[in-house]
Amino acid sequence: MGQLNVNENQEYKQLVIELLYQLADDDFILAFRGSEWLGLAPHIEEDIAYASINQDTMGHAVMYYELLEALGEGPADLLAHGRKAEHRKNAILLEMANGTGTYLENPKYDWAFAVVRHYFYDIYKKLKLESLKQSSYEPLAQAATKMKMEQYYHIMHWKVWFNQLCLSGGEAKTRMHAAIQQVWNEFAGVLTYGKHSLQMSQYGLIEEESLFKKRWEEEMRRVFEDVAISYPGDPKMQKGNGREGVHTDDLIQALATLSEVYHLDPQATW
């Protein structure tokens, strides 16, 4: 495995960097969308739980950005706040606004969408971390081991919401079905490794994309079975592929908001 050294093999190094950007940007933007619920969650206990989950997820993003910093990509703070939308690698699903309005003005956020997006993402992430624990890039394998322990609690939490809302009647059920459709329309964008997928698995960075998707589908079939909803078929990617830098206005707005303070003084130490 001597050739699998980021200092000696440029191709390998670029693939590690590409994968890390996908992982970092996914966690970063979803943790931001989650934080926008602060003070708006259905009840105080949920506010605490959700804040804690977002804090963990943001911590995971920091971890990935620090791994990128170690590979010479620049300071982690800059990677998080200073990159333009077209350079981001996150899936479009994760940048989508929580609903209409903004945090400060008329936030009409959709709790069903929040539950489905986070639950499905967290299940996906657990499976991805399982694979990354075996990664040929040792620092990533070690980080994945640590993150997966925290992920355990996130899934436990969202599962309660998801199952109860899906199994209840009336408005909850209708809205959960609508949210599942909305999330499913973009979930293929989360699953894709991008155009270097094959090389990533050849270098042992992560398991082969097709095998990963198979494992994911098996898990999701169980999730739908639990709530007696039939499996919705293959997920889609209607708004474009975020891994290729395609994004929506939602991301541009999110970046403007989250980097506002950073841009006041990029040299400041926090």
Add this chain to the structure above:
Amino acid sequence: MKIEHCLRSVKDPEIPSVSVMDLGMIEEINVSDDSIVHIKALPTFLGCPALEIIKKNMIDAVSAIDAVSDVNVEFIYHPPWTSDRVTDDGKEKLKQFGIAPPPEFDAQNHEWKVECPYCGSHYTTMENLFGPTACRSILYCKSCKNPFEAMKPISNLM
């Protein structure tokens, strides 16, 4: 030994009764020939905002030793911190602060038995898996009617 003694004075900023030693956060202490102390520490949770403060407090505490020329603290992730690293002494101190020590993780049943830190009863219920910090949960004791916190079990089996 002197260094370890100093590190016992570095408390968790959010749980002032336990030190970084009690929590099992210190993995390695090395002193190089030029009297520079190198400490390798394990973060409990990755997003923990107290990490930078803990790091600074460790540097300040160990720098106070006359023979030490410089202190260098690095957070590492291997081995990962798990809740069974909390020492017996640490568990007692957590209880004194009103926090139940991390229960053993039961991978089969996903169940924890948490003892109330006030009355010792097992007749407790989970109020919220998440608490005021990433590492804690909120519980309620049905025996002595006290709400309390517990440290989450964190295991390699997860």
